[in-house]
Amino acid sequence: MAVPAEVLIAEQAQPIHQEPTSFWRKYVFSIDHKMIAKQFLWSGCIFLLLGGVLAMMIRWQWAFPYRKIPLVGELLLPRSGGIIGPADYQQVFTTHGLIMIFFAVTPVLIGAFGNFLIPLQIGARDMAFPKLNMYSYWSFFLSQLLVLASFFASLGSGGAGWTTYPPLSTNVGTPGAGQSLLVLAIFVTGVSSTMGAINYVTTVIRLRAPGMTYRRLPLTMWGLWLTAILNALFVPVLGAAGLLLLFDRQFGTQFFVAGASAVRGGGDPILFQHLFWIFGHPEVYIMILPAWGIVGDVVSFFARKPHHWYKGSAGAMIAVTVLSAMVYGHHMYVTGMSPLLGQGFMVFTLAISLPSMIIVLNWLWTIWKGSIRLELPMLFALATMILFGIGGLTGLFLGDISMDLYLHDTMFVVGHFHFTMAAGSIVGAMTGIYFWFPKMFGKKLDTRLGQIHFWFTFLGLLAVFLGQLATGYAGQQRRLFDPYQYTFIQGLHGLNLATSIAAFILFLGQLAFVVNFFKTIFSKEKDREQNPWQVGTLEWTACSSPPAYHNFDHIPQVLRGPHELSDPEVMKVLDRDWVGQAEPLPQGTAGARA
Amino acid sequence: MAAAVSASGFGEETPPGIVRRLADRRRRDEATATIGMVVFLASWAMLFASLFFSYGLLRARTPVWPPLDQPPIPVLLPAVNTAVAALGSGAVILALRFLRLGRLRRGSWALAASAGLGTVFLALQVVVWVGLYRAGLVPSGGPYASVFYALTCVHALHVLVGIAALAWLAARGFVGSVTAHRHLAVRLWGMYWHFVGLVWLVLFATVYVI
Secondary structure, rough: OOOOHHHHHHHHEEEEEEOOOOOHHHHOOOOHHHHHHHHHHHHHHHHHHHEEEEEHHHHHHHHHHOOOOOHHHHOOOOOOOOOOOHHHHHHHHHHHHHHHHHHHHHHHHHHHHHHHHHHHHOOOOOOHHHHHHHHHHHHHHHHHHHHHHHHOOOOOOOOOOOOOOOOOOOOOOOOOOHHHHHHHHHHHHHHHHHHHHHHHHHHHOOOOOOOHHHHHHHHHHHHHHHHHHHHHHHHHHHHHHHHHHHHHHHOOOOOOHHHHHHHOOOOOOOHHHHHHHHHHHHHHHHHHHHHHHHHHHHHHHHOOOOOOHHHHHHHEEEEEEEOOOOOOHHOOOHHHOOOHHHHHHHHHHHHHHHHHHHHHHHHHHHHOOOOOOOHHHHHHHHHHHHHHHHHHHHHHHHHOOHHHHHHOOOOHHHHHHHHHHHHHHHHHHHHOOOHHHHHOOOOOOOOOHHHHHHHHHHHHHHHHHHHHHHHHHOOOOOOOOOOHHHHHOOOOOOOOHHHHHHHHHHHHHHHHHHHHHHHHOOOOOOOOOHHHHOOOOHHHHHHHHOOEOOOOOOOOOOOOOOOOEEEEEHHHHHHOOOOOOOOOOOOHHOOOHO | OHOOOOOOOOOOOOOOOHHHHOOOOOHHHHHHHHHHHHHHHHHHHHHHHHHHHHHHHHHHHOOOOOOOOOOOOHHHHHHHHHHHHHHHHHHHHHHHHHHHOOOOHHHHHHHHHHHHHHHHHHHHHHHHHHHHHHHHHOOHHHHHHHHHHHHHHHHHHHHHHHHHHHHHHHHHHHHHOOOOOOOOOHHHHHHHHHHHHHHHHHHHHHHHHH
């Protein structure tokens, strides 16, 4: 059979390179996208654990204020003997948010899945710029070290909240090197994200295998690609905000300093909020778009049906990407913004729910009357739909100005963004981990342990974040060191205590995942199924598990879309309900030309 | 399938016209790198756009700008600098033209000239800074000084990176590692250099002139 010209051209453009043999080149300073993905995965998971410990400390404080943390208290807070003081508490909730968003979810969802999946799913032998990819990881690693270093600064780590709003985050509010190190860490991780984004955007544009048109991309690719575009355009805005904040802190400039401590009128703290949210709102979608993509693919694969209205879902993702850049003002309704401007932001904010609904309804229609296989990835995908759904619906309350005036800065906001960014993104990432684990490590994760992990995670997250929504609706402000100093919150102690206990159970439930992860990686069992989920995308059908260094011996010629499941013609010819994206049907059958 | 890919890279069954397209590999690689550079510059343009946005917002909420008690910012030297930046960009264009024609030595000299012009630019900028600092405009002197020093310093850092890159390319040109067919790096750094020049133009117009 003749090799198609496009394939020859693609293969010549991406020659097979020799796999490096030295330890450093292979495992540490690797330019292989699969190894870099694993590095991001490890870094992200370790910080996920760290962020989780910090979350438990917050919950402890709200359940048992001024009491010593049992077992690990002295270890975590040696100076106070395990009791969380007000200053410690500031640092705990600040670093919890920052670590979870920038140093845990982002590396896992974008760093690990982006790197691992983009070349494999589009049929490329590596990223467009492999070395840039390596720099991206190592600058990310540096930013993680900066975060860790901030804990050892003389006044402790930063304490101005994850949003680092001035004037609290200036030298006036939070003196000491800790806050500066955190801001620097945000800047460095921003540089890393930008490098990654340049790579992802270019790779998807240039290195798609012949026949892999945009309409044949798996939805995961759409999610990651749009995320990369948002990253490339909006992370530098955060970079600028961080840079100016650093100038203010280190060189005495006055961008954000105002009031009594300012010279000649000073700057404007609200300016920082503008910059932060111009970045911050797209960031919300940066963190959810990959999860949407993953869920879209997984529901199709495990309902054994093509994704319902694929073009609609891809188009809706594009619409969300564009709209996400136009709504940032809804974080600032209470800053005294012009009501007219506020209304504009409100309209755009509520308009985002339309494309979001297209995506969610398409998931439901995909599942509708499907032959559902309730395997682990599907369980997590369904959980993502429910948890993200609650997050999205509570977002409507906050997007509405009159409602937001009441709910602003309450635990309701905390519950809302935990449902979207923590539950939606992290459970979405878990979907991906359970689904692609066999591709990364060649072995499937244990089902029993996975189910235990699933129920602890799903019910745990639901309980904890519903508790947050309820306390917030009852009026509890967020970020309070001791909420019960306020008489009207004292009645909420029981609810907070129950929520905290749910959180501790949720945290312990993650042990099932850790055990499962290591048990599977180190198991001797050679259960290398090439395509355990029986799906057609390139990473499962055109290369081995785990993939060779160069991914594809021959660059595949893609013939069809990613969700060609239960096609009657294919079932007749091949006697199975799936067909590879690049798998030619036998000559003479109707689908052979496909 | 393996037989089709012979030692020469393409087999007997190769369709007509493909020889030419295979030979275009370098052009494809260059297109990929160019797209990467465009994404990078778009990204970095957002960084500078944010800085200018900050400037605009601070200025909009200040009743008197520039403040009456601050030393006036000079316009003449920065205007000269604008011309220097334009010449620097021109030198890179010239260098590329020479390289395409195969006149490698001239190309390298043009690159060196561009790096030199960049250095002149920085030197003049230092003169402006020192003069203003001595006249009493210090970074901690309120939002006006903040904007001036932050924007010019961030821009100057980018100029510094550009100078280093162009000098390195010029050095590579003199030892012969840049040829008529291998000068992608010059083109990409040229794009960067034009970008830095463009930012300067906006900076000059908004910070110095109006």
